[in-house]
Structure formats: C-alpha cells, structure tokens
Amino acid sequence: xxxxxxxxxxxxxxxxxxxxxxxxxxxxxxxxxxxxxxxxxxxxxxxxxxxxxxxxxxxxxxxxxxxxxxxxxxxxxxxxxxxxxxxxxxxxxxxxxxxxxxxxxxxxxxxxxxxxxxxxxxxxxxxxxxxxxxxxxxxxxxxxxxxxxxxxxxxxxxxxxxxxxxxxxxxxxxxxxxxxxxxxxxxxxxxxxxxxxxxxxxxxxxxxxxxxxxxxxxxxxxxxxxxxxxxxxxxxxxxxxxxxxxxxxxxxxxxxxxxxxxxxxxxxxxxxxxxxxxxxxxxxxxxxxxxxxxxxxxxxxxxxxxxxxxxxxxxxxxxxxxxxxxxxxxxxxxxxxxxxxxxxxxxxxxxxxxxxxxxxxxxxxxxxxxxxxxxxxxxxxxxxxxxxxxxxxxxxxxxxxxxxxxxxxxxxxxxxxxxxxxxxxxxxxxxxxxxxxxxxxxxxxxxxxxx
Amino acid sequence: xxxxxxxxxxxxxxxxxxxxxxxxxxxxxxxxxxxxxxxxxxxxxxxxxxxxxxxxxxxxxxxxxxxxxxxxxxxxxxxxxxxxxxxxxxxxxxxxxxxxxxxxxxxxxxxxxxxxxxxxxxxxxxxxxxxxxxxxxxxxxxxxxxxxxxxxxxxxxxxxxxxxxxxxxxxxxxxxxxxxxxxxxxxxxxxxxxxxxxxxxxxxxxxxxxxxxxxxxxxxxxxxxxxxxxxxxxxxxxxxxxxxxxxxxxxxxxxxxxxxxxxxxxxxxxxxxxxxxxxxxxxxxxxxxxxxxxxxxxxxxxxxxxxxxxxxxxxxxxxxxxxxxxxxxxxxxxxxxxx
Numbered sequence: 001x002x003x004x005x006x007x008x009x010x011x012x013x014x015x016x017x018x019x020x021x022x023x024x025x026x027x028x029x030x031x032x033x034x035x036x037x038x039x040x041x042x043x044x045x046x047x048x049x050x051x052x053x054x055x056x057x058x059x060x061x062x063x064x065x066x067x068x069x070x071x072x073x074x075x076x077x078x079x080x081x082x083x084x085x086x087x088x089x090x091x092x093x094x095x096x097x098x099x100x101x102x103x104x105x106x107x108x109x110x111x112x113x114x115x116x117x118x119x120x121x122x123x124x125x126x127x128x129x130x131x132x133x134x135x136x137x138x139x140x141x142x143x144x145x146x147x148x149x150x151x152x153x154x155x156x157x158x159x160x161x162x163x164x165x166x167x168x169x170x171x172x173x174x175x176x177x178x179x180x181x182x183x184x185x186x187x188x189x190x191x192x193x194x195x196x197x198x199x200x201x202x203x204x205x206x207x208x209x210x211x212x213x214x215x216x217x218x219x220x221x222x223x224x225x226x227x228x229x230x231x232x233x234x235x236x237x238x239x240x241x242x243x244x245x246x247x248x249x250x251x252x253x254x255x256x257x258x259x260x261x262x263x264x265x266x267x268x269x270x271x272x273x274x275x276x277x278x279x280x281x282x283x284x285x286x287x288x289x290x291x292x293x294x295x296x297x298x299x300x301x302x303x304x305x306x307x308x309x310x311x312x313x314x315x316x317x318x319x320x321x322x323x324x325x326x327x328x329x330x331x332x333x334x335x336x337x338x339x340x341x342x343x344x345x346x347x348x349x350x351x352x353x354x355x356x357x358x359x360x361x362x363x364x365x366x367x368x369x370x371x372x373x374x375x376x377x378x379x380x381x382x383x384x385x386x387x388x389x390x391x392x393x394x395x396x397x398x399x400x401x402x403x404x405x406x407x408x409x410x411x412x413x414x415x416x417x418x419x420x421x422x423x424x425x426x427x428x429x430x431x432x433x434x435x436x437x438x439x440x441x442x443x444x445x446x447x448x449x450x451x
Numbered sequence: 452x453x454x455x456x457x458x459x460x461x462x463x464x465x466x467x468x469x470x471x472x473x474x475x476x477x478x479x480x481x482x483x484x485x486x487x488x489x490x491x492x493x494x495x496x497x498x499x500x501x502x503x504x505x506x507x508x509x510x511x512x513x514x515x516x517x518x519x520x521x522x523x524x525x526x527x528x529x530x531x532x533x534x535x536x537x538x539x540x541x542x543x544x545x546x547x548x549x550x551x552x553x554x555x556x557x558x559x560x561x562x563x564x565x566x567x568x569x570x571x572x573x574x575x576x577x578x579x580x581x582x583x584x585x586x587x588x589x590x591x592x593x594x595x596x597x598x599x600x601x602x603x604x605x606x607x608x609x610x611x612x613x614x615x616x617x618x619x620x621x622x623x624x625x626x627x628x629x630x631x632x633x634x635x636x637x638x639x640x641x642x643x644x645x646x647x648x649x650x651x652x653x654x655x656x657x658x659x660x661x662x663x664x665x666x667x668x669x670x671x672x673x674x675x676x677x678x679x680x681x682x683x684x685x686x687x688x689x690x691x692x693x694x695x696x697x698x699x700x701x702x703x704x705x706x707x708x709x710x711x712x713x714x715x716x717x718x719x720x721x722x723x724x725x726x727x728x729x730x731x732x733x734x735x736x737x738x739x740x741x742x743x744x745x746x747x748x749x750x751x752x753x754x755x756x757x758x759x760x761x762x763x764x765x766x767x768x769x770x771x772x773x774x775x776x777x778x779x780x781x782x783x784x785x786x787x788x789x790x
Contacts, residue, residue, distance in 0.1 A: 020477060158497030184477065213661030255782060268783035341469055346476040353471045369476055376478040379538065383484055385725040386676065389732075395779045397730055420781040432482040433582075439473035 013246035014256040017393045018426045020184050020249055020347065022223060027187045027306040027313040032195055034120060034317045035330040038115040038368065041083055041321030044094055045071060045298075047360040048151035050076035057103055059090040065166025066297050069105050078159040079149045081297040083319030086110040094358055097350035104314055104358065107321070120317065123218070123300060128198035128289060130238040133205045138166055139290050141210035147362070148291030148299050154178060154189075154252065154281035155344055157362040157434050163278045164210040172276050175208040176261055177218040179227065179241035179282045180245065180252030182344025186365040188302040189402065191315045193227040197234035200282050203289030204240050211278045216240045216443035218282075218393040219261055223247040249347060250424040254279050256393050268420045276434050283364075303359055305331045307346075309368035318359055324366050337370040346373075347425040369394030377434035388427035388437060394420055398427035402437040405444030410451065413444040421445060457540055466484045484581075488541035489724075490674040494665040495548055495720065502552060502654040507616055509556025510654045514548060516560050520567030521547030526578035542581050546570050549589040549721060552655025553713065553760070554596075555609045557619065562596050562603055569595035586767045587727045589636035590760050597760070606756055609651050623651045624703075625756035633702025641702070646711040655720075656713035656759075666719030675723035678732050682739020683746070684709065685716035690747035717759035727767045734770075734777035741766045 046052035049110045054071030056079075057063060071079040082088075089106035096102060114122055146161035154272040166172075177200065181189040193200065200218075208216045220228045220237065232242045244250055245260050255266050257279060264275040272279050280288075287298045299319055306313035311332030318327065324341060328334055342349035343357065346367055359366075388398035397416050404412035418441060427437040455727040476771075502510040525543035529536055537543075550570055554563060570592025578584040597604045611619050624645060644650050648658025656662075669675035691705025708714065713721075722742050729738050742762050742782060749758025 018479070020479070030654065259782070262670075265783050267787070268781055268785065269787050270783070321634070339468065339470060340472070340476060342474075343478055344705040346474070348474050350474065351469075351471040351476065353469055355469075367476075368733050374472075374476050375480065377480065379482050381580060383487070383582045384728075384730055385487060386730045386732075386735075387482070387673075389730055389779075390673075394782045396781055397778065400730065400774075414786075416778060417781045417786050419786045420783065423474075428475045429477065430479050430482070432484050432487060434483075436473055438475065442473070 008243065008261055010259060010261040011263070012243070012260055013248060014251065014260045014393055016391050016395070016426070017248045017250060017256070018391050018429050019191070020429060022124060022187050024187050024190070026185065027304050027315055028190060028406070030314050032191050032302055032315045032317050034116055037084055037109060037115050038319065038326055039109050039323045040106060041319055042092065042094055042104045042106045042323065042358045043080055043083060043321035044096060044102050044104040044358055044360055045070045045080060046096070047080060047157060047320070047362065048078050048158045049156065050074060050078070052102055053077065053080055055091055055103070057088050057105070059088050059151065061088045062110070063088055063107060064111070068297070068301055076159055078146065078151045078161070080320070081149055081299050082107055083299040083321050084109050085113055089272045095354065096360070097352050097357060099350075104321075107190065121299070122296075123290065123317070124196035124199055124286070124315040128202040128293070130201055130205055132200065134209045136206070136209065138212065138290070141206055144295070144337060145288055147211070148287065148296065150287045150291055151282060151361050152281055153287065153301060153361055155348070155362045155364055157345050160280065160284055163273065163280070164207055166210070166212050169274050170276070172211045172213045172273065173209060174215045174217060174262060174277050175204060175213040176257060176277060177204045177282055178217065178252055178257060178279055179220040179224075179231070179283050182221060182247070182249045182252040183347055183349070183365070184305045185306045186345045187306070188304040188315055188364050190224055190227055192283055192286060193224070194230055194301055196286060197231050199289040200231065201234050201238050201240050202293065203285030203287065205281055206292050207278070207285050207288050209253035210345040217261055218242045219245050219257060221251055222329050237415055246252055249426065250393060253393070253422060253424055255422055258329075268417070276305055284405045290330050298361060301359070301361060301363065303327060303363055304365035306365060307368040308370040308373050309335050309340075311335055320329070320360060321358045323355060324352065324357045324359070327359065328355065328367055328368070334368060335370065337372070338368045339371050340367065340369045340374050342367040347429065348423065351393070377432060379434040379436070382433050382435055385432060387430045387432060391426040391430050393424060393426060394422060396421060397439045398441060399435070401444055402435060402440035405440045405447070410444065410447055414448055418444045454782055455652055468564040485540050487674050488545050488719050490669060490672050491545045491720070492541065492548065494669040494674070495552070496607045496656045497661040498552060498658070498716065498720070499548070501648050501658035502623050505618060505648055505657060506556045506654055509616060509619065511561055512552040512560070513556055513558070513569060513654055515566050516563035517551035517554070518547035521550070521571055524568045524571035528572055529580070532576065532580070534580065537581060538659045540581065543571060546588045546592075550592050552716070553589060553593050553653050553721070555604065556654050557608060557611050558600070561623070562600050565616060566592035566596040581662045582726055585770070587721055587724050587763055590721060590763050593760050594764060618649055618651045623756070624707075625652070625750070628703035634700045635702060636700055637704045638702040638707070639693040642707055642710060647706060653713060656716040659710040659715050662715040662719055662758070666715065669719065669723065675719060676728070676732070676735045678735035679723050679728060679739040679742070682736045683714065683722065683743035686740045686743025687714055687747050690744065690751070694751060708747065708750065710751070712757045713759040717746070717763060718742065719761070721763050722766070727770060729770050729777065730776050731774070731779055733779070734773045737773055737777065738766055738770065742771070
C-alpha cells in the first residue's frame with residue numbers, strides 16, 4: 001500500500017470514521033471552467049471566523065477588481081475585496097449558509113472585466129519560484145496574507161494570517177498542506193492540484209517560512225493518485241514532501257489529519273498550533289503564493305457544482321459574491337428531482353433555501369441532491385446498537401450526547417464530552433434509527449457554550 | 452429544464468421546492484432497525500432448525516404460541532398507549548422467538564402466552580417501548596412464568612417419560628451433572644451430544660453448533676457485538692478450567708459447561724440485545740465477562756442447574772453503571788475546564 005512509503009511518525013490514517021460513496025466521478029474529470037463574468041456580485045462582509053468587516057467604500061463608487069471594499073481593525077478578521085470591476089451599490093443584507101445575517105456589498109459590473117484565459121493566467125499562470133523564498137521576512141509574508149484577505153478555503157474560514165504569525169510560546173515545526181478533500185462529491189481541490197500545482201508548492205513554502213515550520217508535508221488521500229503524482233513532480237527539489245494517506249471520511253479534518261500524519265493528538269479545545277503544527281488547505285496556500293509573490297488579493301475561487309440534481313456537474317472558477325443560482329445556470333440548471341442545495345459537501349455542508357446565497361471564500365462546492373440521494377431511515381427509537389460509537393473519529397458516544405441534549409440534560413451531555421464533537425456527521429450517517437444526532441449534539445454544544 | 456432558459460428562472464422555479472435540513476445530508480442506509488431485527492431472525496434460523504429436528508412438534512408449538520402472543524401483545528399494548536403500530540419493526544417476533552427457544556418444549560400453551568404478555572408488557576411497554584427497556588424482554592417473560600408456574604418450568608418439568616420424542620424422556624444434562632455427577636473422568640460421548648444438541652433442555656439451547664453458526668452470522672454482520680460472547684466464553688473457560696483442576700475426576704468438564712446449557716445461546720442471542728447491553732466495546736466486554744462469571748457461579752454453587760436467565764437479568768441491571776464507568780477518552784483528551 002502506498003501509505004507504507006511515508007516517512008512520518010503517523011500511521012497514515014485514523015481509527016473509526018466512515019466510507020461514504022465518494023461520487024467524485026461526477027465532476028473529477030471536468031477541467032476547471034471559467035463562466036463569463038456575472039452582471040452583479042454580492043460580497044458578504046463576513047466570509048471568515050472572526051469580526052465582520054466594515055465597508056470601506058461608499059455606494060456609487062467605481063471599484064476595480066481587487067480593490068479593498070471592507071476591512072476590520074480586529075486581529076482575527078480578514079478584509080474583503082471587489083471580485084469584479086464595477087460600481088458599488090447601497091449595502092444590503094444577506095444570509096450566509098450557516099444562517100447568519102451579515103451585511104454585504106453589491107457591485108454592478110462595469111468597464112472591462114478580466115475573464116476567460118486571461119483570468120486564469122492572472123491567477124495561476126506564469127512562474128512560481130521555489131527558491132529563495134526563505135529570504136523573505138516572515139512578518140511581511142503574514143502581513144501580505146492579511147492584506148490579501150486570505151482565510152481557510154477548505155470551509156472553516158479561519159483567517160490565515162493568524163495561523164502564520166510566529167509566536168515564541170508556541171513554536172511551529174511542521175506545515176501540513178491539506179489536499180485530502182474527504183467530503184464526498186467535491187473535486188475543487190483535486191482540480192486545482194491537477195491544474196495549478198506550482199502555486200500550491202510556492203505557497204506552501206512561503207506559509208511554512210512565515211510560520212517557522214521547517215518541514216512541509218502535503219497530504220493527499222489515496223483515491224487521488226493522479227494529483228499526488230502531479231504534485232510530487234511539481235515539488236521535486238523544493239523540500240515539500242507529498243504524502244498519501246488512506247481514503248476515509250473525515251481524513252481531512254485537522255483532528256484526524258494531524259495524528260494520521262504526525263502521530264500527534266490535537267488537544268480537545270485546542271488547535272494544531274498547540275502541537276507545533278499549522279494545517280492549511282491547498283487552495284489557501286495557492287492564494288498565499290499569489291498574495292506574497294504578486295501582491296494580489298483573494299477574489300476568486302474554484303467551486304465544484306455537483307450532485308445528482310445538477311444537469312452538468314462542473315468545476316467553476318468564479319468571483320466571490322456570485323450567486324448559487326448563477327453557478328447552477330452555468331451547469332445546465334437543476335434537474336427536476338433536485339430537492340436540496342448544499343453549501344459544501346453532503347457530510348458537513350449547510351442546506352440553503354435561497355439560490356441568491358453568495359459564494360464566499362470558504363465555498364468549496366455547491367452540491368445539489370435529489371430525493372433519492374437524501375433519503376434516510378424514518379426516525380425510530382434508539383436501540384443503542386452503538387453504530388455511532390463505532391464510527392465516531394473522536395471516540396465519543398454520540399447517542400448519549402444527542403439524547404441528553406434532546407432531554408435538556410446538559411450535565412449528562414457534558415459528562416460525555418459534548419464540547420469535543422467536531423460535527424463531522426459520521427454518527428448521523430450510519431444511525432439505523434435515522435436519529436438526527438448531529439443536529440441534537442449541535443444544540444447541546446450551543447447550550448454548553450452558553451452556560 | 453434546458454440550457455436555453457434564462458439564468459434566473461432555472462434557479463427560482465426550482466427554489467420553491469428546495470428544503471432545508473441539517474447535515475449530514477446523506478446516510479448509509481445499509482442498516483435500519485428493521486434490518487437489524489431481521490438479521491437476528493436470520494441468525495436464529497439454524498437454532499430454530501435444530502430445535503425442530505430435535506424436539507419436533509414441541510418446538511413448532513412453542514414457537515407458534517410465543518411469536519403469535521408477542522405480536523398480539525405488541526399490538527394491544529401499543530394501541531393502549533395510543534402509539535403507532537410497531538409490529539413492523541420485527542422486534543416482537545424476535546422477542547417471541549427467543550422466549551420460545553428458552554422454554555421447555557413440555558410447557559403447556561398458557562405458559563408461552565403468559566410469558567409473551569409479560570415479556571412485551573412488563574419487559575418493554577411499561578418502560579416506553581422499544582429502546583427504553585432496562586431488562587431483556589424475553590428474559591423478563593421467562594422469569595415471570597418461572598415464578599408463576601414453578602412446577603412447569605423446573606428441572607423435572609423438562610422430562611416427560613411418555614413422550615414420543617426420545618430426548619424428552621431423559622433428564623437434561625445440566626440437571627444430571629448437578630444431581631448425579633460422574634466421577635470417572637470426562638464424559639466425551641456426552642460432549643459430542645451437547646455439541647450436536649440431541650439432549651434434553653430448553654428448545655434453542657441444546658445444539659452448540661447451531662448456536663455457533665447463527666451467532667457467527669450475527670457477529671459478522673455486527674448486529675451482535677462480538678465483545679459480549681467473547682467475554683462470556685472467556686470467563687466460563689477460566690472458571691470451568693479452575694473447576695477441572697480442582698476436581699479432575701468430574702465427568703462434566705469445562706468443555707461441557709461451554710457446550711451445554713444455555714451459555715452459548717445466551718451469550719450469542721440473548722445478551723447481545725443492544726438495548727439492554729452497554730454501548731462501548733469496552734463496556735460490552737465487561738458485560739460479557741460478568742455474564743460468564745455469574746452463569747458459572749450459579750451452575751457450580753447454587754441450587755439451580757443453570758443460570759443464564761438470572762445472569763442476563765442481573766447484568767442488565769448494571770448496564771447503566773458499566774456505561775458510566777466506560778465513557779471513552781475522547782481523542783485529544785477530556786474537555787479542559789474553562790479558566
């Protein structure tokens with residue numbers, strides 16, 4: 001097995017977890033497509049974990065691609081930029097997929113737009129050096145990353161500059177670049193790895209240097225051998241090591257990936273930083289390279305539009321703020337039996353009820369599922385079969401936590417470590433009684449946090 | 452929907468029918484509660500076949516009475532509680548089958564009926580139905596009739612000298628070992644009969660090989676947790692082994708204890724009821740060990756020849772304690788106290 005070749009302390013996998021149908025074939029072999037620029041975008045002022053931005057532009061102002069339109073003075077935050085050239089409209093409210101209402105800046109397209117091959121060239125083209133990057137000042141790299149508004153693009157959206165800022169008390173020795181993409185259906189990271197490996201390698205080296213990491217590991221699941229091969233070639237003589245880990249959900253979660261690769265457990269309630277590790281998604285490090293080497297902000301991303309409810313699944317390169325409805329039209333529209341539109345993948349993504357929802361920096365995919373794909377067992381009583389215990393990658397007892405939450409017994413929920421849950425969804429995926437375990441646990445977590 | 456339609460209409464029309472729900476949006480569907488119950492019934496097939504071969508009409512009668520009574524009881528009690536009918540989940544059939552297989556074939560029809568109503572009513576319904584009960588329903592039913600009809604359930608009731616079925620004319624091997632133990636060393640021919648099952652006893656317990664085949668299926672399907680039978684068999688092996696060392700001349704050895712009586716049937720089919728056993732693998736193993744120890748203690752030191760029913764009920768009662776003591780350590784350690 002390919003995992004045997006790893007020269008790291010970790011076993012290359014983690015205990016428990018699930019193996020849902022991958023269904024990546026729907027979009028895996030569809031090269032990234034660039035739709036014609038939208039007539040309007042709606043750029044949310046909060047696309048990350050942390051403080052929302054304040055608008056830095058007035059309505060009616062003419063902005064060009066990449067101009068900053070919102071910023072915050074808070075440390076844990078990241079500015080947002082105009083993702084098309086045009087005219088700023090009066091600020092509006094929008095709802096993020098997670099249900100949060102935030103302010104957003106609409107921009108009406110005007111003037112010349114960067115589009116098609118020229119846009120690709122601007123984002124990923126040209127030379128991406130791997131030499132001499134360590135001569136740069138680490139603090140300047142972190143500053144450039146902040147100015148570019150880079151946040152985690154795997155979904156969580158944690159501001160990247162916060163992870164890269166060196167801290168004497170918590171030295172970092174290893175950067176793990178996360179190319180696992182363990183969510184079923186999604187292929188945006190896979191296509192990026194295949195089609196733009198060079199900026200990933202440059203960005204990984206820059207991020208590692210900024211954080212003070214001496215070792216850079218790029219982890220890819222063994223269901224993507226082609227991507228591993230392409231990156232291995234791109235990483236030759238760069239010092240970046242490409243590792244193949246076993247395909248299992250949720251291998252891409254930090255709490256599974258760090259132990260799998262390095263054999264270090266991330267403490268509950270802590271961060272990989274606590275064990276000397278920074279984990280960044282492949283798209284994030286590509287954005288870091290562009291920000292540091294070219295001074296360009298994060299304005300576009302690759303979004304997989306897929307699922308049985310999509311006429312033609314595709315990987316699209318689109319500006320932030322474009323609506324899901326526009327993405328879906330670019331993919332031939334919804335099929336008649338489409339019933340659920342999900343921001344992200346089916347295991348952890350949020351279902352949205354409004355196709356005006358805007359693409360943000362963390363939108364790795366829009367998965368549209370049919371009635372057949374979302375079917376689940378009708379809810380019946382828990383018979384304590386323990387299937388959820390068998391699959392929980394954090395070794396929790398999901399049924400106890402969920403039923404304690406349902407009964408409002410917060411003490412019991414805490415005794416079973418409700419706060420440790422990472423909401424990966426494995427328990428809900430396997431439950432033979434169709435109990436909405438994750439939903440109940442999430443309610444318990446919210447309650448536990450508020451007490 | 453075609454590509455020709457305008458951008459917004461393709462989205463907006465469909466949006467009316469989009470629904471929102473919490474993640475995960477897909478489920479394995481490999482297993483449902485009903486499928487698990489069906490698995491138990493499939494696992495019971497070799498046991499039922501063995502009992503039909505060995506006890507013939509005794510087994511057929513008892514199975515028919517108990518399954519029909521359990522289904523009737525389930526219907527009546529769910530109707531009384533004004534709950535949707537739950538006979539479709541097959542759990543009542545499982546309870547009926549297990550109860551029948553744990554009874555002597557000679558027990559009169561009303562024993563099965565009363566046992567079934569006690570199993571479903573007192574064993575399950577009063578606790579709130581499937582998933583809520585503390586004690587294994589079939590064992591509650593059996594315990595109930597054992598107290599009500601002691602003379603029809605005791606060791607001597609298993610024997611009917613005038614029966615046309617050969618094995619029913621003999622004492623059960625467990626009783627024989629209790630009352631008149633051989634002292635000429637291990638009785639190997641008896642061991643073979645225990646293994647195949649052509650001895651007297653409760654309907655489903657006699658054939659070790661049938662229990663093993665059905666139990667293996669359940670464990671491979673993960674419908675039964677292998678930790679429970681493993682713990683029980685290990686404990687019985689150790690205690691039986693000590694017994695052999697202390698008394699090497701005894702004809703009923705550790706191997707006889709493993710193959711005889713209801714140890715295998717109980718460990719594989721009764722104790723593995725998920726509702727009334729612990730949640731975590733470690734808890735299940737402890738539960739299994741406790742079961743094996745109790746069975747052997749009752750067999751060796753009490754007035755009863757067999758103790759699987761009591762052991763299961765006793766271990767059921769400590770399941771909450773086991774669960775509490777075996778909360779697993781989360782990956783990354785316990786949640787740190789705020790401060």
